[in-house]
Amino acid sequence: MNKPIRRVSIFCLVLILALMLRVNWVQGVQASAWANNPHNDRTKYDRYAYPRGNIIAGGQAVTRSDFVNGLRYKYKRSWVDGPMYAPVTGYSSQTYDASQLEKLEDGILSGADSRLFFRNTLDMLTGKPKQGGDVVTTIDPKVQKAGFEGLGDKKGAAVALDPRTGAILGLVSTPSYDPGTFSGGTKDDENAWKALNDDPNKPLLNRALRETYPPGSTFKLVTAATAFENGKYQKPTDATDTPNPYVLPGTSTALRNASATEPCENATVQVAMDYSCNTVFGKMGAELGGDKLRAQAEKFGFNSDQLRIPIAPTPSYFPKDSKPDGTAMDAIGQHDTRATPLQMAMVAAAIANNGSLMEPYLVAQEGSAGNVISTHTEHQLSQAVSPATAQKLQQLMESVVQNGTGTKAKIPGATVGGKTGTAQHGQDNAGLPFAWFVSYAKGQDGKQVAVAVVVEDGDSERNEISGGSLAAPIAKAMMQAALGK
Amino acid sequence: MSTFDVSRGSTPTTGRRRAVGRSATGDAPNRRNTELLMLAFALAIPMLAYANVGLAMDGSLPVGMLKFGLGMAVLALAAHLAVRRFAPYADPLLLPLATLLNGLGVVMIWRLDKAGKLLRLNFPAAGNQLMWSGLGVAMFIGVVILLKDHRILQRYTYISMVVALVLLAAPAFFPSRPEDYGAKIWIRFGSFSIQPGEFAKIILTVFFAGFLMVKKDALALASRKFMGLYLPRGRDLGPIVVVWLLSILILVFETDLGTSFLFFGLFVVMLYVATERTSWIVFGLTMSLGGAAVVASAEPHVKTRINAWLDPMAAFGPKPPSQSSEQIGQTLMSLGSGGTIGTGLGQGRSWLIQFAAKSDFILGSFGEELGLTGLMALFMVYGLVVQRGLRTSLAARDPFGKLLAVGLSSAFALQVFVVAGGVTGLIPLTGMTMPFLAQGGSSVVANWALIAILMKISDTARRPAVEPAAAIPEPAGPGRLPATGPGAPDESRGATS
Numbered sequence: 001m002n003k004p005i006r007r008v009s010i011f012c013l014v015l016i017l018a019l020m021l022r023v024n025w026v027q028g029v030q031a032s033a034w035a036n037n038p039h040n041d042r043t044k045y046d047r048y049a050y051p052r053g054n055i056i057a058g059g060q061a062v063t064r065s066d067f068v069n070g071l072r073y074k075y076k077r078s079w080v081d082g083p084m085y086a087p088v089t090g091y092s093s094q095t096y097d098a099s100q101l102e103k104l105e106d107g108i109l110s111g112a113d114s115r116l117f118f119r120n121t122l123d124m125l126t127g128k129p130k131q132g133g134d135v136v137t138t139i140d141p142k143v144q145k146a147g148f149e150g151l152g153d154k155k156g157a158a159v160a161l162d163p164r165t166g167a168i169l170g171l172v173s174t175p176s177y178d179p180g181t182f183s184g185g186t187k188d189d190e191n192a193w194k195a196l197n198d199d200p201n202k203p204l205l206n207r208a209l210r211e212t213y214p215p216g217s218t219f220k221l222v223t224a225a226t227a228f229e230n231g232k233y234q235k236p237t238d239a240t241d242t243p244n245p246y247v248l249p250g251t252s253t254a255l256r257n258a259s260a261t262e263p264c265e266n267a268t269v270q271v272a273m274d275y276s277c278n279t280v281f282g283k284m285g286a287e288l289g290g291d292k293l294r295a296q297a298e299k300f301g302f303n304s305d306q307l308r309i310p311i312a313p314t315p316s317y318f319p320k321d322s323k324p325d326g327t328a329m330d331a332i333g334q335h336d337t338r339a340t341p342l343q344m345a346m347v348a349a350a351i352a353n354n355g356s357l358m359e360p361y362l363v364a365q366e367g368s369a370g371n372v373i374s375t376h377t378e379h380q381l382s383q384a385v386s387p388a389t390a391q392k393l394q395q396l397m398e399s400v401v402q403n404g405t406g407t408k409a410k411i412p413g414a415t416v417g418g419k420t421g422t423a424q425h426g427q428d429n430a431g432l433p434f435a436w437f438v439s440y441a442k443g444q445d446g447k448q449v450a451v452a453v454v455v456e457d458g459d460s461e462r463n464e465i466s467g468g469s470l471a472a473p474i475a476k477a478m479m480q481a482a483l484g485k
Numbered sequence: 486m487s488t489f490d491v492s493r494g495s496t497p498t499t500g501r502r503r504a505v506g507r508s509a510t511g512d513a514p515n516r517r518n519t520e521l522l523m524l525a526f527a528l529a530i531p532m533l534a535y536a537n538v539g540l541a542m543d544g545s546l547p548v549g550m551l552k553f554g555l556g557m558a559v560l561a562l563a564a565h566l567a568v569r570r571f572a573p574y575a576d577p578l579l580l581p582l583a584t585l586l587n588g589l590g591v592v593m594i595w596r597l598d599k600a601g602k603l604l605r606l607n608f609p610a611a612g613n614q615l616m617w618s619g620l621g622v623a624m625f626i627g628v629v630i631l632l633k634d635h636r637i638l639q640r641y642t643y644i645s646m647v648v649a650l651v652l653l654a655a656p657a658f659f660p661s662r663p664e665d666y667g668a669k670i671w672i673r674f675g676s677f678s679i680q681p682g683e684f685a686k687i688i689l690t691v692f693f694a695g696f697l698m699v700k701k702d703a704l705a706l707a708s709r710k711f712m713g714l715y716l717p718r719g720r721d722l723g724p725i726v727v728v729w730l731l732s733i734l735i736l737v738f739e740t741d742l743g744t745s746f747l748f749f750g751l752f753v754v755m756l757y758v759a760t761e762r763t764s765w766i767v768f769g770l771t772m773s774l775g776g777a778a779v780v781a782s783a784e785p786h787v788k789t790r791i792n793a794w795l796d797p798m799a800a801f802g803p804k805p806p807s808q809s810s811e812q813i814g815q816t817l818m819s820l821g822s823g824g825t826i827g828t829g830l831g832q833g834r835s836w837l838i839q840f841a842a843k844s845d846f847i848l849g850s851f852g853e854e855l856g857l858t859g860l861m862a863l864f865m866v867y868g869l870v871v872q873r874g875l876r877t878s879l880a881a882r883d884p885f886g887k888l889l890a891v892g893l894s895s896a897f898a899l900q901v902f903v904v905a906g907g908v909t910g911l912i913p914l915t916g917m918t919m920p921f922l923a924q925g926g927s928s929v930v931a932n933w934a935l936i937a938i939l940m941k942i943s944d945t946a947r948r949p950a951v952e953p954a955a956a957i958p959e960p961a962g963p964g965r966l967p968a969t970g971p972g973a974p975d976e977s978r979g980a981t982s
Contacts, residue, residue, distance in 0.1 A: 002879055004758040005891050009875040011754075012898040016868040019902060020861055022911040026820045027857035034821020039801040039814065042822050042834050071600065 041072075046110060048073040048094060053109040053132030055089050055101055057139040063089060073185065077102070082178035084148045087157075087171050087206045088139055088362065090311075091179035096193055100206070101135060101362070102179075104310045108133040108366050108373065115373045133373060136365035138167035142481040147172035147453070150474030155456035157207035157341045160478050163349035163440060163450045165378045166358030168309065169482055170451075173207040175199075209313040212338035213454055216423030217467070218438040219333030220281045221347055224269060224396060226288050226296040228389040236270040236395050246279035248286075248325035255282045255328065258422075273396045274404030276420060278332050285331020286324050293331055294318045299384045300347050300357065302339070307381075309342075309362045316343035333423060341452045344438045347384075349450035351397065352417070352440035355390035357381045397439070406437065408472040414483055415442045418475065420467030432457025437471035441479040449482035451475040515947075516577035517569050523581035524561050531557065531588030534830055538596045541831030556615060557588055560622040567626040572944035576877060579943075582870050583936045586863075586921035587618050587929065592830075593850050594843045594924050600836040610843055610924050617926035621933035628937035635942045639885045642695025649689040652681035653731065657738040682744045682917075683931035686751075686896050687938070693752060694888035697759035701884075705760035728752045733776045742787055743903050743915030747896060749773045754895045755888055794913035812838055816849035816908055820860075827856025843924040845916065848908045863922075864905070870936075871898040877943035886942045893935050 026034065036043060052075060054061035062085045065075045077092040079085060090100025098106060107113030111120060111132040123130055140160075147158040151174040160170035181192035196204050205211060227233050233240070244265040245254040257264050257278050264277035272280035285293055294303070297318040301307065305315045319326070319336040329335035342360065350357035359381040367373035385393070397417025400406045406418040421436030434457070440450040453471040532554050539547030547553075561584045568575055595611035632638070638645075655672050672679050697704075732745035753769030781787045792799070792806060797813040799806055815838040823833065833853035838846045852860050874894025881887045900917055907914035918925045920932045 001758050001761060001884065001887055004761050005875060005878050005887065008754055008758060008891055008895055009872065009879075012871045012875065012895060013868065015898055015902040016864055016871070018911065019864050019905045019909070022906065022909050023820065023852065023857055023860045023864070026817060026909055027824055027852060027860070031821045031824045031857075034818045035824065037798070037818055037821070039798065040818040040822065041837055042818070045834060 044094065044097075045072050046112065047092070047098070047106065048075045048077070050111070050130045051075055051132065052077060052092070053111065053134045055085075055105075055109075056134055056136045057085065057088070057144065058141040060141065061134075068184075077183045078180045079178065082180050083176035084144060084172075085139075086176045086179055087173040087208055088137060088144075089179065091177075091183065093179070093183045093189070093193070094185045095189060096182060100311050101137070105135045105363065105366070108135055113373075116367075119371055133367045133371070135363055137362055138162075138169065138364045138376075139171065139362070140169040140482060143170035143449075143478050144172060146170070146477040146481040147474060148174070148176075150453075150477045151455070154470075155201060155207075156454050156471075157211065158451065158453040158474060158478060159208050159341045159345040160449055160451045160482060161345050161349045161358075161360055162482075163353035163358065163448045166349070166360045166381075167364065167378075168360055168362045169449060170478055171208050171362070173205070175201050175203045177203040206311075207454075207456075208341045209309075209311055210340070212314055212316055212340050213434050213436075213456075214335075214423040214425050215333035215337060215339040215344055216421035216434065216436055217276045217278075217281075217333060218344055218347075218419050218421035218436045218452075219331070219337055219339070220273065220276065221351065221393060221397070221419050221438065222297050222300060223281045223285050223288070223293065223331045224273065225300075225351075225385045225389055225393055226293050227269070227284055228392050229296060229385055230288060230292055232284070232288060233269055236273075236392055236399075237268050239266055239268050240272060240280050240284065242266055242272075242277070242280045242283050244277075244279050246283050246328075248282070248328050250323065251325045253325070255279055270396060270399055273419070274400055276405055281332050282328040286328040288331070290319070290322050290327040290330065293327065294320065296385075299382050300350060301343055301381065307360070309360050311362065313340055313342050316340050333421060341454050343452075344436070344454075345450050345452035348397075348417075348419075348438045348440045348452060350384040351390050351393045352442065352448055352450050353390075354387040355383055355385040357384045401439070405468040406439065406472055408468055409437065409439055409476045409479070411441055411476060411480055411483070411485055413444060414479070414485060416440070416476075416479065418472065420472065422467055435470040436467045437475045439472075439475050439479065441483055443483040443485070447483050449479050451478050453478075515573045517565075517573060520568070520577035520580055521565060523578065524565055524584060527581040527585035528554070528558055528561055528588065530585060531592050534589060534592045535595070537829070538592060538599070538831040541829060542596070542599055553591075553615075556619075557584075557591075560584075560619060564622050564625055564629075567629045568940065571629045572940050574947040574949075575940035575944040576873050576947075578869060578873050579936050579940055582866055582873070583921060583933065586866060586870075587621070589851075589863075590847065590919075590922035590924075591615055591618060593847055593854075593922070596831055596854075597836060597843050597850060599831075613926070614924055614929070617929045620926070621929040624930050625933040625937040628934055629941065632938070632941050634945060635886055635889060635938060636883060636945075638691050638889070638938075639695045639698070642692055642699075645688045645692040645695070649685045649692055650731070652685040652688065653735060653744075655681055680918075680925060680927035682741065683925075683927045684934075685744075686747065686900075687893065687931060687935055689748060690751065690755075690889060690892035690896060693755045694885055694892055697755055697888055698885045701759035704756070704765075705762055729772050729776060732773070733780060737780060737784060741916060742790060742913065743900075743907075743917035746773075746777075746903060746915065747899050747917070750899045751892060751896045755892045758891050759884075759888060790913045790915070794907075794910065797910055810840070812840060812846055813908070813910055813914055815839070816846050816852075817910055819849040820852040820909065823853035823856045825857045827852070827854050827859055830854045844918050845904065845914075845923065846908055847919055847923045848905055851922070852909075864901075867898075867901045867920075871895075871901070873943075874939045877939055877946060880946040881942055882946060886945065890939060890942045893939055897932075897935065 051065040055063045062080050064078045066078050068076045073094050079089065088101065090098060090102045092098040092102035109132045111130060116133055120130060143160050147170045151158060151172060154174060156174055158170060158172040161168055177196050182189040242265065245256045247254050255278055262275045262277065263271060264275060264279050267277055267280055302316045302318045307313055316339040319330055322330050322336065326335050330337045346357060346360060359379055361376050363376060365372055365375050394417050397419055398415060401409050401416045401418045405420040409416055409418045416439060418437060418439030423434040423436060425434065435455040438452045442448050453475045455470045535550060535553055536546055539545060564580055568580060591611055591614050594614050598609040598611050659672055672681055732749040735741050735745040753766060756765045756769065781791060793813055797817055800811045801814055819835045819838060835850035835853045836842060838849050842850060851863060871894050874890055874897065878887050878890035878894060881890055897920060900920060903915055904917045904919045906912040918928045920928065
């Protein structure tokens, strides 16, 4: 009976071979799919298995890794000045995943990125403890602090850019949160997370990138840019043929200005910008038409969901199919027009940089000092307006700060241009308006900065809110910090 | 490793010369020193693994290192000495292979205990496992000493049948606990429980071997040809139908897919070896597949298992199917996270498997911490055990020994396949344990007994047959006379191939 025994022997070998093939399939071919399966808790634990790399602003780490030595989690994330930097870093929680840079740069921070493989192997061989890589941001701590303290306990957001490079110098959103309060896995962390999510002021919302507001009068910059680019007006001193009040086309609704005494009737573009005349820019927009306005807005970055800084901002919006009366309102930043603070900072930056819009970015470098994995290369997002148009717009904005609604943003020894905005919103515009200030400043040493600040309805009386009084001082503080004044 | 067998098999002259040499000096060469050397490796590897776990988890050598090492060494040495004295010609690899698997199993259970202690998840089990290993080795030594010749077992053919039936039927009368997930495979007395299926495996093989040895000619020759297949006569069919019914009943009343598959597979294999008729395989497979299909469509527990096999991640979904468990999905993620070379002992997170991580799913921990490399090595070790057993079957000179060895080896192989295949998602999961590796006293003790019987058969088969006293009288043809010595396998090989 040896022949059947040999056959049984082969059969048993086939069984063992089948098992071997199966484990090769699971642990070889499918290995990374199983390892990275969303239900595989190991990915969560790995993030804290050894010291996580740090996020760096101005040469200083704004994050830490605390050794807590649990079986599941060896380390816990904590933050230096958590609330101030939360809009930049995001959170990294053992229980609630991660967001923003902590999430998007997780490969570098946790050390799992394949570009760190060589260093990790070297560390292993030389017996050095494993560690994640660092992420160096473009944030200037002084600018960040000026914006954060300027907004204080008001609701709002501020963004500062370097117009020449696109580097984001400040990214502030208030009210903010301390990501350290829920980075662990205890009951306290759970309560903190619940409280933040239930807070009606939405502290977890990154208003600088993820909230769109009606831009109000600050959008008049885009309308003026469209007019110059399309040859409707040649220079700021050209007079406009505008009645006061202006009746919206196809309706009997009269569009008025903030005060009837303002010299808006047939005003020049310059005067209309100084006084922020709704009538002038409403009529200008209606005459230019929605298509031209939208094309110009899109050159500044509106209606695009492609931007990654690397965080993806919510796209700003300029409508497509408004009727002429709607377009008139769109042109003064009301009706359906929506913009993030980042978007309006990009408008100011493009104007300051002679029409060239640089792609905004937050991460200057990945990897620690002496071991740089990647460095950001600046590049132009678009030529938003011609250099000639940019010059005219600069002239308008600088006049606003010298003679118009933006005088509170004046900085001695620097050229400052700005535009205020007071945006109505809510049912029948019943909500407290949003105060905007969009500006740029150029120092004598060639330093530049562009800023957008928005302050939401606070405890102020409705008629007292205005971009010039609430938002402009914050923008000024940030610009001063950036220029080192 | 098999030079001894090969030389004996391929060149009869060498074999004869050796046999002559042996009888002349009375000091026949055996492989006990090889076994001792291999045992040293089989002890060193778990010791290193033990140290590795301690260094990885605590940063220092484990406190119990000396105790563990001495304990394992004493057990292995006792077994070795017993073999040296009572089965000197036995296969030299089986004992070291079993020792290696058992040692690695204890280390992994200890490692999971440590994780469990930190997580406050479950009770420590390594101490118990070590105690059961001691009992297992005692069982091994007992069998090696007391079982003078494996042919004695032939006398107990029908008693074996009764005992096996009782053992198999018993769990159906004991209540199952909720944490058993519906499987009824235990006999419980208070906190003490045994898994009779593990012992029934051996006892049933004894019965099959004894029964088939007597009936094989009737089964092989007296059959009717139908559509090119030789079908058995009705009266010969009886016992086969009984086994078939038994395995179906186990499936229905104890919801134990693995055991019923194992027994039926075992019977088909032994039937085929005894009768040398391929038609029996076709017949057996048809019966088992038919039975399994009927039960699977009717029995919810089996259906659950099959669904869990088809979609292991369903249990993680927002609406997990009832009675589903995360185990298979967790094990697959364990294996995937281990990758090619694994995380290293003590550095994985296979405790995420939670329930039964130390028993049925222990392969997940090995796969995560030792990687694909480690699992391939483990499968190789299991494959070696099986192949040494089958080699013993080839070398055995009596049909009962042949049948018993082929039965025990293929039962072992089928069990490894069913468990490892189930855990890695190759086939639906069934409730059985990985021999030697997994936590479970019954399994360890029964498998040590299995190895002991295989070694006794191989001792008889390889013993240079000089003393007529060694021969148990049996009705046999000239080819099976012990006096023909090493030449006998060659003759039977020539006759059949």
